[in-house]
Amino acid sequence: MESDSDLTMDDLGHPNGSPAHSGSHGNLASAADYDYLIKFLALGDSAVGKTCFLHQYIDKEYKPSFASTVGVDFREKRLVHRVPGADGVVGRSHRIHLQLWDTAGQERFRSLTTAFFRDAMGFILLFDLTNEQSFLNIRNWLTQLQTHAYCENPDIILCGNKADLEDQRKVSEERAREIAEKHGLPYFETSAATGQNVAKVVECLLDMVMLRMEQCVDKTQRPFAQNGKRLHNGEMDEYDGSSKCAC
Ligand code: GDP
Numbered sequence: 001m002e003s004d005s006d007l008t009m010d011d012l013g014h015p016n017g018s019p020a021h022s023g024s025h026g027n028l029a030s031a032a033d034y035d036y037l038i039k040f041l042a043l044g045d046s047a048v049g050k051t052c053f054l055h056q057y058i059d060k061e062y063k064p065s066f067a068s069t070v071g072v073d074f075r076e077k078r079l080v081h082r083v084p085g086a087d088g089v090v091g092r093s094h095r096i097h098l099q100l101w102d103t104a105g106q107e108r109f110r111s112l113t114t115a116f117f118r119d120a121m122g123f124i125l126l127f128d129l130t131n132e133q134s135f136l137n138i139r140n141w142l143t144q145l146q147t148h149a150y151c152e153n154p155d156i157i158l159c160g161n162k163a164d165l166e167d168q169r170k171v172s173e174e175r176a177r178e179i180a181e182k183h184g185l186p187y188f189e190t191s192a193a194t195g196q197n198v199a200k201v202v203e204c205l206l207d208m209v210m211l212r213m214e215q216c217v218d219k220t221q222r223p224f225a226q227n228g229k230r231l232h233n234g235e236m237d238e239y240d241g242s243s244k245c246a247c
């Protein structure tokens with residue numbers, strides 16, 4: 001076990017997944033074999049390391065030379081997630097089908113990629129610790145999220161990536177934590193190259209999103225459904241509610 005979330009990985013490795021496979025159950029899963037379809041989206045300026053980060057999470061390796069992402073792409077993974085309960089008690093476990101959406105940071109793809117914000121339940125917002133501008137642009141990305149995400153306060157984790165390049169660092173941990181705190185976001189310093197905190201970020205976001213969904217379900221006493229929505233007598237309700245980081 002490598003984390004609080006007790007990730008039992010069954011990597012479905014689906015490189016170059018097409019958005020056409022998204023939506024309900026895709027061609028890899030049937031309704032019966034998972035409890036939740038969870039969609040996360042990585043965003044941030046070009047070259048901050050979004051593609052390498054997701055590749056490191058899925059394949060546990062660093063591939064330094066990716067071509068720029070064109071539009072959107074996604075990777076998938078199966079895992080069992082245990083929501084940490086109060087007082088360290090292990091909560092219920094859920095079978096998760098996780099889709100990790102990768103977006104292009106370039107302006108010319110903006111309208112395409114923001115269209116995908118609406119569908120995601122959690123966001124991994126990255127900047128490059130060695131690139132001041134990518135840090136300053138965090139504010140713009142947060143505005144984009146407020147406009148295009150499913151609600152005004154979606155679950156977001158802020159990542160200062162390329163932490164392995166300590167000698168080239170332009171943004172101090174203190175400055176980054178300050179902005180994270182100001183916006184109420186958990187902050188992690190990550191490295192897609194060494195893997196530092198990469199899995200932790202995804203697990204923390206899962207905790208936040210699952211907690212939000214549990215609260216929704218508890219509130220309504222409705223049975224679970226896929227795609228982050230609750231099913232009741234055949235009808236679908238949007239998932240919504242408030243969340244708190246459990247990590
Ligand atoms: P994206 O445009 O945000 O998807 O960025 P990429 O994942 O394509 O990465 C852009 C460049 O940064 C590539 O040359 C990567 O090898 C490099 N890179 C990404 N993450 C890291 C990291 O954590 N450490 C270091 N040293 N380089 C990284």
Ligand code: MG
Pocket residue numbers: 050051052066067068069102103104
């Ligand atoms: Mg990319």
